[in-house]
Amino acid sequence: MEYGINRRAAAKGIIYILLATLCYILPAARGMVPGYGLPTVNVMPFFIAAVGFFEGPYMAGAVGLYGGLLLSLSSSTVEGAEGLILAFFGIFCGSVGVMMMRKILPSVMLCGIGLLAGRGIISATYYRIFYGVSFWSVLVSYLRIIALSALPGALCYFIVSAVSRRFFEEEDT
């Protein structure tokens, strides 16, 4: 019995790993980048938030770590930093999903937007200090990323909820 549950958990983990890979690959594929005027979409926070709400902190932490390491492949942040941020974000979402918030779309969107906005403020401060770029300009760019990522981010919620429900039904029967 326990063996069956573990196998299902492993299968679910693999599915989430594959979905996280898609979240990384699709927005950065050649031809998907909209142009110089718009930054690349970032749906990873929404996906991890959804995993957190539906699967709890352990699965979300692991998927967050994996997603962060993937993102560091194409960004110039220090390797591991992105993983640390997203893993903790996953643990946070998993914990609030268990204790405080309901597993609904607005909760996932709120967490995803919250992370992107938080990162926007940190980035804006960094670019202000090290490159002298206007704080508000960077923040506005982040708001654009949020606006562009919100719709595909919502899609992540529905996909994760479908995967989670499917496995839940299997366990039930």
Added chain:
Amino acid sequence: MKIFRSKLIIFAAVITAVCIGLMLYSGGTGKSSFVTRALGAVVVPVQEGVSAVVDGLSDFFGYFYRYSSLVEENARLREQINKYQEMEQRYLSAISENTQLRKLTGLAMKYKDFDFEVCQVSSVYRGVAQVGMVLNKGASSGIEAGDVVMTEAGFVGYISTVGPTYSEVVTVLDISFKAEAKVSRTKETVIAEGDFDLIEEGRFRLAYLPTDTDIKENDMVETSGYGGVYPPGLVLGRVDRVELDKSGMTCNAVLRPADDILELKWVYVVKDFEVTD
């Protein structure tokens, strides 16, 4: 201290330890860790495949979507071909004249050896202040961090991180890009760098120019080669416009990159070069 025995805290501590380990390793050695190398080895080829599929789909649907504009474009291109055929004649005669002049002056070729590696662009990344790309080849093909990335048109960027089968590129548009350059016409030495406000236009700039600068629109800017980091004479771009800096004390020349970075499918990595001055 019950909290420290909680499974979740232990889980978070393990993740923190792993990430800090990765940060220390990559920060200390300047190389990507085996974890990222392994991920890159698996993910980059998949990404390359996805990019090829997206290319194919956009070509296929683009054909129906843009049929009328394609007809117009076809007519315009035919006209251009005629014009280019004429130009080709002049170009061929200019080449033979140039060869003769080289022989006459005994001018040495500046670049003795450029050891090229042809790479496919697996993905492009347009961040808030970053414009980068991932290539499908890495250390196993002899690529190293700092190698120049270019196309037939000119300089694109440099390799920032190398994995065994992939490499990351910082392009000229990235805010962290900075290179010594030379204006071909005036021979003036300048600093070319990425600029946050210009990323949206797909442009970068020559900074800290005097207000009475002689640089004009369409002037070509090339790598100066000073310091031996980049080979000299690679086209960085052309001047789009010259404008006063926000401070009003200096001027900036806005540059068009040598090539359209977001549209690149293939690039050359210069693994080694030799300069004869």
